[in-house]
Amino acid sequence: MITTGQIIRCKAAVAWEAGKPLVMEEVEVAPPQKHEVRIKILFTSLCHTDVYFWEAKGQTPLFPRIFGHEAGGIVESVGEGMTDLAPGDHVLPIFTGECGDCRHCHSEESNMCDLLRINTERGGMIHDGESRFSIDGKPIYHFVGTSTFSEYTVVHSGQVAKINPEAPLDKVCIVSCGLSTGLGATLNVAKPKKGQSVAIFGLGAVGLAAAEGARMAGAGRIIGVDLNPKRFEEAKKFGVTEFVNPKDHDKPVQQVIAEMTDGGVDRSVECTGSVQAMIQAFECVHDGWGVAVLVGVPSKDDAFKTHPMNLLNERTLKGTFFGNYKPKTDIPGVVEQYMNKELEVEKFITHTVPFSEINKAFDYMLKGEGIRCIITMGA
16 A cells, blocks of 8 residues: 555544644654554444543543543554555554463463553554654654554554444444443353343443343343333343333342242343442342342452352352453454344444544433444545
8 A cells, every 4th residue: 555654644622621622633653663553444433431631530541641441443554564454454452452472361261462562651563662653753652552543543453343344334333342341241251051140230322231231142021120211221122121220129139030030030140330339239249149249340449248158158259351252363254244244333333523622422321311422434
């Protein structure tokens, strides 16, 4: 391609400071270095994690920065040492990676790559610590190695999943984060058997994806737990059959669920980050075989407390990261589940905006409107 090895000038939505609207700027995107690829982003989406770090509620604020990590695009060029990706490949950049060499990558049980595990504080590329973005020679920092709020971005090859070129990128771009996190928590970790009962704590995007996993697994009852009663109608589309609002009861919600299900649900998936919900999700599963899976990220000072007898009575507590999917190995298969009409993706997409109006996507999320907003880069 004519741009191979050249600096590309393109539009990017830059966050100059915490909590302020993104500004459309012309940025320079350097060519990919060793084990890197440069991707033309066609569609991206806004995830709550972007908003969290844009508001600077996370770790040390790092600005100016290009956010974005749910996206789909086409490889424009590749750096040195690339054998598995080539220009023209349809890909999903992913916020965590798979180097293929570490103990985690060699383990069938883990997806927590030593080299490419999510790092929200790193503003440059692993190869040399430098940013591939600049304006007037000044660096603009990366976010989780993806920075998809730019028409072109540079990503480590271990964070790039090559997918079926027939898959519509404006749909499957959302597979690269929240959807897979919830879906995999149910299918890969909770593993409900057909006809079993599943409780989902938190009916945001990740919780609805967990419910979708329960639907795909053939769960008999899917009980949604949320403090917002407006979410139940939407949740029905994802297979949720019953709704529990803890505010409606004068007893602990785990007790309410146990009474509804003759002793507890078979599986539960917690998608809120509230430590109280985590305890409830664990204590609401049936003794003898119940499995609870924690997905939400708690506050740093939280402590999980439960009586040891809850474990001794053969309840199982598990945690998961990105639904236990290995990015390069497994995510192409999730896309195939969509292509085979097993996984329904469209119902997650509630809004679409052109790239020039990306701040509208932030407004929708901050107001709690919709599930996922697709941002069309060419518009």
